Amino acid sequence: MEESALSNRVSVAILGATGAVGTELIELLDERDFPLSELKLLASPRSAGKTIDFRGETLTIEAVSAESFKNVDLVLASAGGSTSQKWARVATEAGAVVIDNSSAFRMDSDVPLVVPEVNPEAASDRPKGIIANPNCTTILMAMAVWPLHRIEPVERIVVSTYQSASGAGAKAMAELLEQTKAILNQANPPTESFPYPLAFNLFPHNSPLNDLGYCQEEMKMINETRKIFDEPELRLSATCVRVPVLRAHSEAINLEFKSPISVDRAREILTAAPGVKLIEDWQANYFPMPIDASGQDDVLVGRIRQDLSHPCGLELWLCGDQIRKGAALNAVQIAELLLQENRQNLSQTATTSKSAI
Numbered sequence: 001m002e003e004s005a006l007s008n009r010v011s012v013a014i015l016g017a018t019g020a021v022g023t024e025l026i027e028l029l030d031e032r033d034f035p036l037s038e039l040k041l042l043a044s045p046r047s048a049g050k051t052i053d054f055r056g057e058t059l060t061i062e063a064v065s066a067e068s069f070k071n072v073d074l075v076l077a078s079a080g081g082s083t084s085q086k087w088a089r090v091a092t093e094a095g096a097v098v099i100d101n102s103s104a105f106r107m108d109s110d111v112p113l114v115v116p117e118v119n120p121e122a123a124s125d126r127p128k129g130i131i132a133n134p135n136c137t138t139i140l141m142a143m144a145v146w147p148l149h150r151i152e153p154v155e156r157i158v159v160s161t162y163q164s165a166s167g168a169g170a171k172a173m174a175e176l177l178e179q180t181k182a183i184l185n186q187a188n189p190p191t192e193s194f195p196y197p198l199a200f201n202l203f204p205h206n207s208p209l210n211d212l213g214y215c216q217e218e219m220k221m222i223n224e225t226r227k228i229f230d231e232p233e234l235r236l237s238a239t240c241v242r243v244p245v246l247r248a249h250s251e252a253i254n255l256e257f258k259s260p261i262s263v264d265r266a267r268e269i270l271t272a273a274p275g276v277k278l279i280e281d282w283q284a285n286y287f288p289m290p291i292d293a294s295g296q297d298d299v300l301v302g303r304i305r306q307d308l309s310h311p312c313g314l315e316l317w318l319c320g321d322q323i324r325k326g327a328a329l330n331a332v333q334i335a336e337l338l339l340q341e342n343r344q345n346l347s348q349t350a351t352t353s354k355s356a357i
Contacts, residue, residue: 008035008037009035009036009037010034010035010036010037010073010074010335010339011036011037011038011040011071011072011073011074012029012034012036012038012039012040012072012073012074012075012076012335013039013040013041013042013068013069013072013074013075013076013091013096014026014039014040014041014042014075014076014078015042015043015064015075015076015077015078015079015083015084015087015091016042016043016077016078016079016080016083016101017041017042017043017047017052017061018041018043018047018050018061019078019079019169019170020166020169020170020173020323021078021101021169021323021327021328022041022043022078022079023170024323024324024327024328024329025076025078025328025331025332026039026041026052026054027328028324028328028329028332029332030054030055032332032336034332034335034336035339038071039054039059040062040068040072041059041060041061041062042061042062042063042064042068043061043062043063043064043079044063044064044079045063047061047063048061048062048063049061064083064087066090066094069087069090069091069094069095069096070094071095072091072094072095072096073095073096073097074096074097074098074099074335074338075088075091075096075097075098075099076099076101076331076332076335077091077098077099077100077101077102078101078102078327078328078331079102080102081102081103081104082104083102084098084100084102084104084105085104088100088104088105088130092128092129092130096129097126097129097130097131097338098129098130098131099130099131099132099133099331099334099335100130100131100132100133101133101327101328101331103135103220104132105128105130105132106132106134106135106220106224106227107223107224107227108128108130108132110127110128111126111128111130111131111132112125112126112131112132113132113134113224113227113228114131114132114133114134114228114330114334114337115134115139115142115143115146115228115330116330116333116334116336116337117142117143117146117273117274117275118142118143118146118228118229119228119229119230120337122228123334123337123338123341124341131334133327133330133331133334134224134228134330135217135220135221135224136167136249136322136326136327137159137161137163137167137217137220137221137238137240137249137251137322137326138220138221138224138225138228139320139325139326139327139330140249140251140299140318140320140322140325140326141157141159141221141225141251141253141318142225142228142229143273143275143276143299143318143320143325144253144270144273144276144299144301144316144318145157145225145253145255146229147269147270147272147273147276148255148257148261148266148269148270148314149229151261151265151269152257152258152259152261153257153258154234154255154256154257154258155234155235155256155257155258155312156234156235156236156255156256157225157234157235157236157237157253157254157255157256158236158237158238158253158254159221159236159237159238159239159251159252159253159254160238160239160240160241160251160252161205161217161221161238161239161240161241161249161250161251162202162241162243162245162249162250162251162252163205163217163240163241163242163243163249163322164243164245164246164247164248164249164290164322165193165198165242165244165245165246165247166246166247166248166249166322166323167242167249167322167326168193168194168242169193171192171193172193172194172198173246173247175190175191175192175193175194175198176198176199176244176246177246178190179191179197179198179199180199180200180244182199183197183199183200194206194242198242198243198244199244200244201244202241202242202243202244203241203242204239204240204241204242205217205218205240205241205242206242207240214238215240217238217240218238218239218240221236221238221240222236222237222238245290246290246294247290247294247295247321247322247323248290248291248293248294248319248320248321248322249290249319249320249322249326250288250289250290250317250318250319251317251318251319252315252316252317253315253316253317253318254307254313254314254315255307255313255314255315255316256307256310256312256313257312257313257314258312259312260311260312261312261314263304263305263306263314266304266314266316267280267304270301270304275297275298275299275325276298276299276301277296277298277299277300277301278301278302279292279300279301279302280302280303280304287302287303287317288300288301288302288303288317288318288319289319290319292319293319293320293321294321295321295324296320296321296324297321297324297325297329298320298325299318299319299320299325300318300319300320301316301317301318302316302317302318303315303316303317304316
């Protein structure tokens with residue numbers, strides 16, 4: 001990606017433009033006034049030819065090919081791991097930086113795994129030209145835990161997630177609606193995106209299990225959090241559950257700190273944390289809910305309380321929009337980091353050149 005291109009306007013391609021996250025990426029680029037010189041919308045051949053209105057123009061979706069990445073500065077990829085494995089290197093060899101939302105590269109030691117509010121500096125070291133977006137549940141948890149961890153080190157995390165249909169994409173969201181209608185009409189609910197009916201039901205996350213009985217989603221939270229925090233020995237256990245919520249994930253988190261931290265101090269820290277919004281009305285028993293988090297940029301945190309079983313423990317509850325901060329927004333924020341980095345580099349270069357004259 002040329003520094004000169006990033007200093008002004010950027011040619012961006014969205015790979016997976018018709019999915020739930022791809023659609024959100026398009027909206028966010030517009031909302032945040034991202035400086036585009038061109039926007040390419042890429043998808044599978046079956047979506048080619050469809051059109052999307054963007055900033056007063058009608059853009060046509062293209063079938064992705066090797067030619068798609070010519071003269072592209074930045075690729076926002078959200079089309080699944082196998083698609084990213086196939087096209088990321090093609091894009092980087094064409095000169096683009098790839099911000100990938102799949103799990104394909106997250107644990108690659110040469111690929112930074114970035115949450116801008118946590119480890120923005122990591123985005124600068126990208127030898128493969130790829131930056132990975134963490135798993136949605138990892139991002140949401142990191143947003144709430146990192147500000148506390150910076151002040152008082154966390155030694156152990158136990159998290160239970162309550163994950164909405166949106167985590168499995170647009171088809172899963174549509175399936176939940178169809179299942180709900182079917183059950184209310186006493187018909188058999190369709191099950192294509194999930195192995196079991198999700199409407200009026202819940203079940204442990206259906207990703208593959210390892211020999212220890214942890215599913216892939218749970219291991220993502222464990223391994224990715226350690227990488228993002230740069231804490232390879234951090235003790236962490238996760239239980240991930242799929243629940244009949246259309247959009248926005250929830251998490252119950254138990255934190256064990258090195259030393260005691262008061263509830264009031266934790267509230268003070270989280271109130272000041274970027275991208276976090278504290279919601280607590282103890283009189284009304286009102287705390288974050290998915291319905292409040294849907295469509296919001298901030299991660300909503302509340303019900304912070306002392307763990308009665310441990311003097312150094314705190315409990316908290318959060319809700320966050322999986323499609324937004326858990327995926328698309330985090331990717332766009334990483335892209336904004338790259339713009340800032342390159343503008344700083346250009347400014348330093350210009351200053352050096354003047355000094356040499």
